Amino acid sequence: MGQAREFTLGQRIRFYREQCGLSQKAMAELVGRGENWAYKVEHDQLPIDRISVLIKLAQVLHAEDLKDLSGGYVHGSVTGPNTEHPHVPEIRQALSLPSSLLPKNVGVVSADDFAASVTDAWTVYETQTKKRYVDVGRRLPGLLRAGHAALRDANGSDVESSTLRQLISLYGLFQIWLRRVREPTLARIAADRGLALADRASDPALLAAASWNLSCVLTSAGDVKDSVELARQTIASCRPGDDADAEHLSAYGALHLQAAVAAVRANQKTVAWDLYREAERISGRIGLDRNDWHACFGPTNVAMHGVHLAAEEGDATEALRLTDNVEMPESLALEVLPLERRTRYLIEVMNCNRIQRDDYATVYMLKKITAQSPEEVVFSPLVREAVTDLMKREKPTWRDDVRAVAQHIGMAA
Template identity: 30%
Template sequence: MTQHLTIGERVAWYRRRRGMSQEVLAGLVGRTTDWLSKAENNRIELDRLSVIRTLADALDVSLGDLLAEPTLMEWSNESGRRTVPALREALMDYRLLTPLLRATAGDGEPPALADLRADVGAVWDAYQDSRYGFAARQLPLLLADALLAARSYSGTDREEAHALLAMTYQGAAMVLGKLGENELAWIAADRGLTAAQQSGSDVITGSLFRSVTHCLLSTGRFETAVDLVNDAAGVLQPGLGQASPAYLSVYGTLFLTGSMAAARAEDRATAQTFLREAEETAGRLGADANHMWTAFGPTNVAIHRVATAGELGDMQIAAEVGQQLDTSGLPTERRVRHNLEVARALSAWNRTDEALAMVLEAEQIAPEQVRHHYMSRELVLGWVRGTRGRPSRSVADLAERLRVV
């Protein structure tokens, strides 16, 4: 209903629905009425999730309501015509609630673990390539196969089957999070963590901790996400002495996610502490890598320094440092996410042409990711609203492709 509104306009829309005056809402969030009026009329950009979360709490709506999430997944040759609803059906199958309700016959033969491993890898590769339609199409069948394997195998094969089931659930959670389906993502992450604990693998469990942290971030529970990172780190730290590259990557990535949570909670000191821990871990790893599909290494740490600077309002630092980073060696998802962060910072400094170039470059690399990310939609809609007369052809065409006008 509010897809074509800016975040500020959505704040005004929900405020009026609540029968609340600007004076009352401004008081609830500790701002002046003049500030709120400017925010609702797009004269101030609401580009920090900490501020948007505060407004959502005061209006008693979700963070996703103000970000206009989820967004409709476009049909494509890769997605087919059964996308998120099919994945929702797979996650909400009542037979997953308890072993008492599971079918005991007629399931067929479980897939070979080698085949299942390849299929899980294909979904994760698609996620990192920002091919969400392909991943959404594959995940319902993959979940069925992984569940059957976890029920059918025994011994060490059973542990591997649960590890693959956990990674399937995590893949579902990550894809759903990108699409703004945060409640479904939470279900997937929760199920994945349960499966991970039956895998006997600290690496798999650590990977799922990251997924749960992402879900908390997506729903605006920033302080809880920080607490989870601290608790999860306590679980993983005993294994650091003889840590494998995969273990180091999972551990370091957990702190990168935590740094974003701390920044969105406006906890600058903790954000810096988490970034230092991630940087030390990347130093132990020695170079950029992609163990467990983490894209972890020094460059990803640098990317998060830029992103946390933006979340903390240090837009000039984010713009200057962000433009200097070479992300060409990282997976598509990381490169595009960084482009959007730098575009946001440039736009905040009224360097709109440079910001537009960053978004267009990102769209060329990964149109699905740009289409579904609130930041790109909000930037483009803000440029359309803020232009006297008609926006430029480049902005107008981009707005049409993103379905924001």
């Protein structure tokens, strides 16, 4: 294995799979994917863009360290202790408490104050380019206690309903923050609690939004079939009527997009594209981009998901062709299309160019992503893999640009 860095990720996965005596189908089933997915991964037609999937593969293939599969751009013991975000222990403690104990020793909290605090935390997460994980992580435990105190102190059904909506929104922030810092179990707890509250509220828009949160968690964890089933059952139960408001339509449409992503990863291509076409129809009914429940939905995000689905199928050429349908006007505020969503899309485009071995385009996208999201780019496995590949075949015209990105993400030679 002394020459491991000369092999692609797919080649390393195939090597370890054959050493274990597993078929592609058996390996795929052990990580909750289909045989076609395994084939495309081993032939470098599909990226491993989530640490959780790489960890599952390493465990299944008996690799001792993530660097054995990644070639060094991601490393860490598969079975040993993990370095967790400094705010995770306090968050874990808060999520471990029964809801009835959370407001203990918390004074009176008004619904308006709680709503303002949740809104501000979301704004930081969706728009702040630096230290947002530290800032938001520090706030989350206190917000959870305040939210349940506000629900306890709610006076009147309208106030209780408003507080309940904000608490569900807060659990949504918990799940996305926890997924990004690689805490899938805690993210699942937060999403489950949000869905339970939404079910209690008997509001179809809330139910769609909370199901979107849980579907995101399941998809990220590789439980894609469960994610599709959850989304499709919720879609059937909260279908909007002709007089539905934009918030209901937006949450309903976002759930279709999330279900489409899960379906294509579950090798249910026809289902995925059917869900996508329905999302297109709903988007046309709304007519503009929205970010209700922080599950952004509208023409721009629908077009972005078309690129994503093609890329997930392993068709980088078609994915890049579909980028011509994506317009991201400067007037589209971060509150409508959050920084994280924009960055994930650009990383997708960058990776498609990398697969096509268009080095100039890949370097251009890396520079753009780093300038736009200097914090987010550090944690992206796809960015690290692209930089690793480019540094093996540096060219004078773009060598300094790649080295600058490598230095920024801590990979400089």
